[in-house]
Amino acid sequence: MVRIRFQNFKEREPVKILFNLSGRQMVWLVLTLMAMVTIVAVGWVRQEAAAPISPSEFTVEMSIKQIAPRINVTNKNLARELGLSLDVSKKKPVKTLGVTQEELDHAIEHLLGHREATLKYYIIAALALFGLVYLVRLGRPDGSPVTERKTWYPRWPYVAALVLAVAIGGFALGKSPNPMESAVKVFKSLVGLYPSIAVKLGAFAFFAILAVVGNKLICGWVCPFGALQELIYHIPILRNLKKRKIPFMVSNILRGTLFVVALLLLFGIVGGRKGFVIYHFVNPFNLFNLDIETVSVGATILVMLVVSFGFYRPFCQFICPFGFMSWLLERLSIFRVKIDHDRCNECGACTVACPLDAAKDRVAGKAFPADCFSCTRCLNICPKDAIHYEFVGKKAQPE
Ligand code: SF4
Ligand code: SF4
Structure with a gap:
């Protein structure tokens, strides 16, 4: 087997793994990087081709029926966002329903915030590909004996992927799409809050496949809020607290119970208000749009990030519906x-x-x-x- 070693670099951690890789692993690395660049380039081209929508295109002279299809939501979803009853007239100008231009702008901005950045799917796929190849082919140099195990799987490629997930997949490209919302939107489509269930199922399938190809790969390596919690947990403080783990039975029962309660509320089986989305009030992905809509969203973000200093991924363990569904998919x-x-x-x-x-x-x-x-x-x-x-x-x- 061809091995590439440059002893002078041996003590330099960031490059050490590169120069301990076998020839075959170097080929894997180069091909993976090329594939990632290609995937992102295709995403870039497709994103550029998509027509942008600006909130200023819409005025209070327009009706819900005229606005909703252009921002790809249902009439009911727009009515709900405007604080109107779901059975309000969809044909009258919204100003006759008491909606001001400011309220309309805010509602549309929020709904457009859910519009999915096409490029983000490609960035997510590229990062997941890197994570998978690193886990399976690159983390451990070929032929390296167990006595050298401390040199296997250095942290920096993982940390670098997490930083990219937060910076590009989160703050640069905004909150949507993300795995948590993809799961919730499938159920929202079922109660008529989105026009096409097939589109929402497709988005969820994309994330689910990435959770199945590599075990929870999407959560571990690419989800921006998961990555942010992971990065905070990496900060080497509160080591004694980190040794305490929350029993899985406790966290999973809470997460699963919240999931069931959320579905009962959404379908109006409990509470009698069909379309009520409890996850809306604890959605930390709003952070990436710098849009802290409600006090509960702000509190969730703050608490989850602070707790992440001492406990591993609290949002994933206790709240996230995709976390719960991808746990089921782990099998x-x-x-x-x-x-x-x-x-x-x-x-x-x-x-x-x-x-x-x-x-x-x-x-x-x-x-x-x-x-x-x-x-x-x-x-x-x-x-x-x-x-x-x-x-x-x-x-x-x-x-
Ligand atoms: S979560 Fe635990 S079992 Fe899974 S890769 Fe990390 S250390 Fe290993
Ligand atoms: S469990 Fe939810 S928040 Fe955590 S990484 Fe997965 S999708 Fe993201």
Whole structure:
């Protein structure tokens, strides 16, 4: 096997992994970077081709029926956003319904904020591709023995991907699309708040596929709010607090219960107000539009970011509906953390390294283990070389 080593660079952490990669891994790296550039370039071209919409195009002389299709929402959704009853006349000019130009501008700006930036899908796909290749092919230099495990999976490529996810996938391109809203919008379409369920299902399928190709890859590597929490958790303070983990049973019951309650409210089975979206009041993705619509949204963002200094991804663990759905989907993941139980002597090293119960549950062989965010922390820790990130069907290598 061709190995590329430049000893002079050995102590320089950011480049160390590059120069320990085998020739084959270098080919993987170059091809991956080329694929990422191509994906983003295609996204850029498609984004440029999409016609922009400005809120100033709309006036209070227009009716809900004239405005709603142009911003791709249903009449009911626009009426709700304007604070009107859902059965208000959709044909009258909105000024006759008591709506001011300022209120109309604000409502349209908010709804356009949900408009999905086409380029963002491509950025997300490119970052996810990098994450997957890093986890499966690049994090561990080919042929590197277990005694060198501390050099495997250096953190900086992961941190770099997280910074890009927050900066570009979040602040530069705005909050939509994102995995959490994609899940909620499928159910909103079912109660008539979006014109086409197929479009919303397509967006959700995109994120779900990225959660399945690599175990929760979209959450672990690309979701901007997940990435922001992950980056904060990386700050090396409150180490003793970080050793305390919230029992998975507790966090998952709360997250699952919220999900069920949200559906009951949305469908009007409880509360009698069909179309009520509880996640709207705790949606932290508004941060990326710099649009803190309600006090509860601001409080959610603040609390979740502050708690992230000491606890791992509180929003993902306790609230996010996509987090809950992608946890269910983990059983289908194609590439994932796998424990070789013949090698594992249950020393607990990975359990300590893992910020959740994910490694512990996998060592114990649980059928429904805690969420694994493909964060890499357990992949360079095992003295028995019993943990690998690999294809689900791959057979264990003999010792
Ligand atoms: S679980 Fe976390 S990372 Fe995943 S979509 Fe929700 S907020 Fe993002
Ligand atoms: S440390 Fe835990 S969450 Fe991270 S990859 Fe390993 S099992 Fe998954």
